[in-house]
Amino acid sequence: MGMFSSDVKSLDALFVDVLKQIYYAEREIGDQLEVMIGKAKSPELKSGFEQHLTETRNQYERLEQVFRMHGTDAEEVTCPAIDGILEAGNGMIGKIDDDQVMDAALTHAAQMVEHYEIVQYGTLSAWAKEMGRDDCASLLQKSLEEEKATDAKLTRIAESRLNAMAEGQRSPQPA
Ligand SMILES: [Fe+2]
Numbered sequence: 001m002g003m004f005s006s007d008v009k010s011l012d013a014l015f016v017d018v019l020k021q022i023y024y025a026e027r028e029i030g031d032q033l034e035v036m037i038g039k040a041k042s043p044e045l046k047s048g049f050e051q052h053l054t055e056t057r058n059q060y061e062r063l064e065q066v067f068r069m070h071g072t073d074a075e076e077v078t079c080p081a082i083d084g085i086l087e088a089g090n091g092m093i094g095k096i097d098d099d100q101v102m103d104a105a106l107t108h109a110a111q112m113v114e115h116y117e118i119v120q121y122g123t124l125s126a127w128a129k130e131m132g133r134d135d136c137a138s139l140l141q142k143s144l145e146e147e148k149a150t151d152a153k154l155t156r157i158a159e160s161r162l163n164a165m166a167e168g169q170r171s172p173q174p175a
Pocket residue numbers: 026029055056059117147
């Protein structure tokens with residue numbers, strides 16, 4: 001299926017279509033996080049992924065709530081954007097042996113996903129408000145905040161890894 005499941009003639013129809021895309025994406029992201037938990041080397045990154053997997057499953061159920069509130073059946077629509085992001089992440093991860101490089105690649109892959117989700121939830125929440133559906137907007141906003149917090153946490157993890165590496169490089173080297 002392409003980007004849109006049907007003719008999109010109204011903001012409401014557009015809202016439902018993007019809702020179906022993120023519903024598909026959250027399930028795919030959950031599957032991917034399980035793989036990433038297995039590959040992460042630093043305990044901090046691993047536990048960050050574990051925590052976000054729990055959040056992701058809640059977000060999936062929250063989307064079902066939004067579908068119900070809207071009066072639409074929960075349905076997934078393939079989203080080529082998230083397919084591409086996950087494929088790009090997997091492509092890099094498959095070629096890495098070094099632990100530090102693996103964590104760097106995983107963090108990068110996860111942040112690409114978070115930025116995609118921030119766009120989807122931010123837009124959906126704004127459209128819901130525009131249509132007078134503050135009930136839907138507040139649920140979508142909740143997921144948006146979780147994605148933003150995850151992104152910020154990944155940035156902190158990346159920075160502390162880089163600092164640790166720089167620290168290591170400054171240590172006196174044996175002659
Ligand atoms: Fe998510």
